[in-house]
Amino acid sequence: xxxxxxxxxxxxxxxxxxxxxxxxxxxxxxxxxxxxxxxxxxxxxxxxxxxxxxxxxxxxxxxxxxxxxxxxxxxxxxxxxxxxxxxxxxxxxxxxxxxxxxxxxxxxxxxxxxxxxxxxxxxxxxxxxxxxxxxxxxxxxxxxxxxxxxxxxxxxxxxxxxxxxxxxxxxxxxxxxxxxxxxxxxxxxxxxxxxxxxxxxxxxxx
Amino acid sequence: xxxxxxxxxxxxxxxxxxxxxxxxxxxxxxxxxxxxxxxxxxxxxxxxxxxxxxxxxxxxxxxxxxxxxxxxxxxxx
Numbered sequence: 001x002x003x004x005x006x007x008x009x010x011x012x013x014x015x016x017x018x019x020x021x022x023x024x025x026x027x028x029x030x031x032x033x034x035x036x037x038x039x040x041x042x043x044x045x046x047x048x049x050x051x052x053x054x055x056x057x058x059x060x061x062x063x064x065x066x067x068x069x070x071x072x073x074x075x076x077x078x079x080x081x082x083x084x085x086x087x088x089x090x091x092x093x094x095x096x097x098x099x100x101x102x103x104x105x106x107x108x109x110x111x112x113x114x115x116x117x118x119x120x121x122x123x124x125x126x127x128x129x130x131x132x133x134x135x136x137x138x139x140x141x142x143x144x145x146x147x148x149x150x151x152x153x154x155x156x157x158x159x160x161x162x163x164x165x166x167x168x169x170x171x172x173x174x175x176x177x178x179x180x181x182x183x184x185x186x187x188x189x190x191x192x193x194x195x196x197x198x199x200x201x202x203x204x205x206x
Numbered sequence: 207x208x209x210x211x212x213x214x215x216x217x218x219x220x221x222x223x224x225x226x227x228x229x230x231x232x233x234x235x236x237x238x239x240x241x242x243x244x245x246x247x248x249x250x251x252x253x254x255x256x257x258x259x260x261x262x263x264x265x266x267x268x269x270x271x272x273x274x275x276x277x278x279x280x281x282x283x
Contacts, residue, residue: 047210054212062247062274064255107282123282128209138277142207146276149245149257157259163281 048139055141062145074182077102077144082155101179102147104140107170108162116180118167122159207276216275221268231263234273242275
């Protein structure tokens with residue numbers, strides 16, 4: 001009797017093995033995957049701070065003194081548009097038609113310097129696809145430098161890559177207007193300190 | 207430029223030394239093949255600071271002190 005039952009069980013197992021074995025193999029693979037040690041990179045504020053310090057030093061060594069001081073004091077950099085640079089080269093009496101504000105990890109903002117009218121937001125990012133360091137975001141100052149290099153080196157290319165939006169999508173227009181007013185005050189103060197000519201503006205920070 | 211690291215020195219050498227130049231060219235191509243953009247900060251006309259985007263090793267000015275590699279731009283949200 002016992003022998004018969006054992007033989008029946010063996011036959012049943014053999015017949016069901018096609019169904020059971022793949023499930024067992026999959027369960028074993030899942031178990032091994034859960035147990036596998038994966039390299040985890042924890043957020044390290046000290047490392048991020050050191051990275052930012054290196055990034056600031058690199059940015060400072062690349063941009064001019066005025067742009068560095070602007071970033072240090074105001075938290076953004078203004079870059080004139082390429083067309084502005086060309087027209088300024090041709091006729092220095094002409095005012096540049098447009099410029100960009102570069103904020104870290106925020107869109108590029110195009111505006112008209114004469115009127116402070118906001119034109120567009122250009123959403124652009126510099127993601128590190130390899131991302132082996134826990135975050136795919138560059139340090140703030142590296143992000144600013146990447147935008148600065150891309151804009152001054154090949155404005156058309158980076159603008160064509162960016163996603164364009166109307167002002168106000170990510171950057172608060174009131175805050176940007178305030179920043180432009182701060183920029184005007186900051187430039188006035190620099191001119192005063194340098195003993196240069198005074199100029200007036202019709203910017204209303206409110 | 208690397209997330210979490212900032213500036214990382216990849217390679218250095220003297221382009222006037224053949225062996226150094228070969229290594230620099232190899233490293234330059236490796237970075238571009240990895241999808242990075244390359245730029246050289248320089249002083250343009252009227253003393254203005256600007257960057258020159260570099261697409262081949264021959265584009266690098268011989269007197270350039272450094273080439274900066276940074277992630278390729280992508281449309282952001």
